[in-house]
Amino acid sequence: GYQFKSSSEQAAEIFIYEELKEKYGYQNFQECYIDRMNHRAEWYNLITNYNQPDRAKLAKEILKSVDCYVGMREREEILECVKQKLFDLIIWVDRSEHLPLEPADSFNIDKSLADIIIDNNGSLADLVHKVFRLGKLL
Numbered sequence: 001g002y003q004f005k006s007s008s009e010q011a012a013e014i015f016i017y018e019e020l021k022e023k024y025g026y027q028n029f030q031e032c033y034i035d036r037m038n039h040r041a042e043w044y045n046l047i048t049n050y051n052q053p054d055r056a057k058l059a060k061e062i063l064k065s066v067d068c069y070v071g072m073r074e075r076e077e078i079l080e081c082v083k084q085k086l087f088d089l090i091i092w093v094d095r096s097e098h099l100p101l102e103p104a105d106s107f108n109i110d111k112s113l114a115d116i117i118i119d120n121n122g123s124l125a126d127l128v129h130k131v132f133r134l135g136k137l138l
Helices: 007-024 029-050 056-065 076-084 124-137
Strands: 004-006 068-070 090-094 115-117
Touching: 004 007, 007 029, 007 124, 029 056, 056 068, 056 076, 115 124
Parallel strands: 004 068, 090 115
Antiparallel strands: none
């Protein structure tokens, strides 16, 4: 029953689409959002700048309408959200045996910040089982 919105989607809705539409010739929000994978460092920098001086600004916007924040990529933002008591729990879903971590120019966190780590290096069925077990606890 928990609802979430990714940080990239929320940021694109709030300001990134408007910021980048002319630069990249996006015809609509969806084009911008889909193309984010080609501009990870730029999106990271735009979000980091948006979160000034309050590092928790985007998180607060997201949590106004949903229960969960998905996709934070900046260590100082997580620490500020914890300081402001915005998060009850930080969950890291780890797929590092199959996918490398994002480059440092768009991602500077690690699983040491998590309260719970879910291993997602097995099958989809394994992940679903683990998530349902966690959901029962929550």
